[in-house]
Amino acid sequence: MIEGFDEIVLAWEKHELFYKELYEKKKGNPAEYRRFLSQLNVEDLREEGLVVPDLYDTFEIYGETTPIFDLNTDIAVWKHSRYTPAYLHAHRYFEIVCVVSGHARHRVSGETVMELQPGDICILPDGVCHSLEVINDDGIVINVMLKKSTFQYTFFDILSSDNLLSRFFQDALLEHKENNYLFFRTGNEEDDTIECCIKAMFLNYYKHRKYYDKMIKHLVSCLFILLLRNYNKYYIPDKNSQKELKIMRYLQEHYADATLEHAAAYFNYSTSYFSRMVKHNTGCNFTELLVKYRLELACRLLRESRLKVGEICEIIGYHNLEHFNRQFRKEFDRTPTQYRREHRDNVKKDQI
Template sequence: MNEYKHLTEMIPEMEPDEIFYKRIFLEYPAAHLDQAHTVEEIEKLCPEASSHAAAGFTYHPGNALDETILPSDEDTIIFRHNRYAPAFLHSHTFFEMIYVLRGTCENIFTSHTISMRSGDICIVAPSIIHALSAFSDDCVIYNFLIKSQTFEAVFLNSLPKYGTLHDFFSRALYSPGSQFYLYFKSGKDPQLVNLFKKILKEYQTQKRYTSSMINALLEIFFICLLRNHEKNMIVPNPAGKKQEKNIIFILKYIELHYATLTLPELSAFFNYSERQLTRILKNYTGKTFSTLIQDIRLSRAAELLKQPTLPVTTVMEEIGYSNITHFYKIFEKRFHMTPAEYRSSISPDSSLL
């Protein structure tokens, strides 16, 4: 019986490892294996569980997991998370996506815990310390371990490169020391479940071009995830302060109206004071409102300059600048060349201003 056909219809039978972990959990209640511990702490609290985990885990428990543990010929590995496995704290240099198909689990970070339920998806960035606690018979949870280069190709490349969201995710997901993840409440979205079944089937059958097929399906999966559940996405504040539930809406609004938008207009639309909004943008993006607007405009200008017949003056006007001297000055500061030189560098035969 192929498991992918029954992901949401039935609870898988307990595997030998899961039976072992459940027995250890019940026999050693004082060890609290459902709570987050370092590998060293688990070794002291319950040596039997630690030694078994080291032999039976898809990847060995460790404080810091490197991308080299993933097969060199695979961009992504997928496995069902062992129920009752000790919740060991760890970080990794790759991306991890946790998909809860049934039941519940706790995703434990150093500063807080998120309780994940059926349909929830969490994408954990590299370097973040966390532990997964899944201690019930009825939970069905899958882990995707995705190489960083692959994640960038299938997730970040699906976003407009001149947009605020692309810059926001890039900074948050790759900034050293940032405690960042994306948490979606997808509510058992049938479209996502169906895509996941296709991904898992492809992974299990390992046909020709399987890696390329999985990457293509993952890109569709992420696009549908953002399209259908962007409004339900929870993003922690990178500054470690109060979470702002409207941050994605704010960034998207800036992205849509960058050519004419002012800070007073943005503040009024979201009912914040200008001081509040400035602080929120600084916390989440590391930039001021004016810097965000300028970066979007210049990135968009670079995209438009790829069109060889579009005059530079038209490009300037479309992105919201009316002073040509000012536009040339900030463009040269950003790209270290004039707009005409930039156009020639990407299309040598184009000289139209």
């Protein structure tokens, strides 16, 4: 029992009431429905973020800069609005769809249709088109969004194991498209641990109390562990997958002093062969991969530590502060100091 959850999620929000009216009108007399649509202002609907597929094209690809994410967190947790019309969309982050109560209809890649019930969990990688429809008053679906760009740092323990989830996320991070979702049916009256975990995630995000982001990261890790513990299905990584994982582990251990030559020697390959292998397996050359890793680690240190920018520069392997600032600005369109200030300001707002 998670106190306060039901009271919050079952309360009707303004846009849910609009969507319910839209749904009921569409089910009724066609002429009345057309008249109802004609009275709506498309610009107002768009401004309020409302989705009406019968009026305009609603397909969208949501990026990590969407307002869904706070500036200072890598994870967002939202309730899916009841009666929202089903509309295909995609996103550049991972999403976990969790059905807490009621029923939902989930269409993935425009083909697979799943009738979801309480306890069902669907994990989607980035880039997959899907739609979700919750058309019952007691239908509560919680969506957990995880930034792809910081996933490997936030959940390294998951990625460093050989199991169903690690294989799935590794493929997604390396932009392989063999698997377009994972599905778990966890409904079990005897064990509500997973349900409690999901509810706790939502409440922590909803209330934005101090350290809520750190708490949510731990809760997501707990969810992954519970899924692996209770639903024992595993992939056996092939040789290429093992190479990919070893490359990522190498960067995590040697990012400060890594070079192409050192990495090639570490794996007992020639420099030219290792360079081709990295490009083939990750889509990036070694330098691009190293820079990306260093800069994303810098972002994390800027957000979560009190280290000076110069100290962070040295920790991640840059010996020239000006060069570090230049690469950071090129990647994120702001200086490290500006990036830190934005996130610190947002944290202060959350704690007021």
